[in-house]
Amino acid sequence: MDLRFLESFVEVAECGSLAEAARRLNLTPAAVAQRLRALEADLGHALVSRVGRTVRPTASGLAVLPFARRLLADARDLRAIAANDLPAGELRLGSIATGLTGLLPQVIPPMRARWPRIEFFVRPGSSLDHFHAVLSGEVDAALIVRPPVQIPKAMSWLTLREEPLILIMPEQMEGTSIQAILRAAPFIRYDRSQWGGQIVDRYLRANKQKTWDFLELDALDAIAALVSRGVGVSIVPDWAPPWPAGLRLRRLALPDAGARSIGILWKRSGPRIAAVRALVETCADTFLNGPDSATSQPTIWQA
Known part of the structure; x- marks a missing residue:
């Protein structure tokens, strides 16, 4: 067969x-x-x-x-096992949308150059879906928002990027008072079913910020595009570029608003662990140890 x-x-x-x-x-x-x-x-x-x-x-x-x-x-496992602990075989990855555009394009090329026997399969989806996919073994690792729950002992976590919350508004909109802007303009919510959207919601609740909710979306690029067209304002994480081309936005920092932590979640053992370790090493070299990295030391969480 x-x-x-x-x-x-x-x-x-x-x-x-x-x-x-x-x-x-x-x-x-x-x-x-x-x-x-x-x-x-x-x-x-x-x-x-x-x-x-x-x-x-x-x-x-x-x-x-x-x-x-x-x-x-x-x-797939046989190919990885036969490589005798060298990075090889199919590496199954999950990634949120901003990881697909802002992180993976910086990781896959150097991995292909160094470990040409690794084959990549990438599945898009939400952080929650990928968390369960790593847990069940459907994917080997995932680029996601840091889970708001305790990370199981069988998994490890590496924080790659901290994305502070910012208020985005149309370029022509005036004002610097966060409270006044949120009260005056239609508010486009970052979907509260997403872990990143829950961070925004906690900020609004903690600061008792009242909003005129108009729309709720899980796609950050769509939110930015709608704000650029004057539909409303929004609070989003300052995600890894590229952002959609041609946006005409103003961005305001939100003091003490917190941030969305983006990182890689993986299982500590498995037939493709050599390829997973190669991925984690490349991510650390690219985002944490390079000259433009915002964080000099990896933050690895293990139970």
Whole structure:
């Protein structure tokens, strides 16, 4: 049985679309469909069915799916184990949106140059989702907001960046009184279901700041774009650049408002621990030990 066929089946089952699975696998939809037919012929059962433009697993497909995922994971682990404790094999990472744009592009190129046998898989998502993904082993490490809960003993944490809260407003808006600005303008909230949004909410509550809530979003770049267009004002962390191009904003510092800590969370053991250690080392060299780093010493939390 060809593992590539299993990989195509898993992607189609998760995406619900041949076209999207083909995009992720860098194949044509026809090639993915051909792989599925070959796998179905090998197993003797139909694994997917079409409902309009959607592709769904059949009963046989649902039964096979967890075993297929396990086989693929075991195959990835074998490549890492065979490397004899050298960084190699697939490194599965999770990252919040600002980590994808502001941090990973600085980390992956030097890692590829130094450890060319590492293969990268990056999954976007929220800090909460990635916390549980690291805990369950779905991903090996994640760039997230520091968890507001105690970090389990099986995990480690490295703080890479402190992002102070700032008030952003349209460029043409006047005034320097935080309280007056928040009372006068529509307020676009950073989603309180996000750990970063909870930091903003705690600041507002602690300072008894009244806001005229207009909208609540989890996408920081969308919040900044709306503020730039004059829709309202917002309080956000001063996240790692790049910010969206063409923004016309004023930024006001918020004294004693706290900050959003961004870092890397990982499990201390596992078949790909050599690649994970290479990632942590590269992150520390890039963001903590370089000439432009804001923090000279790594802050590593371990139970």
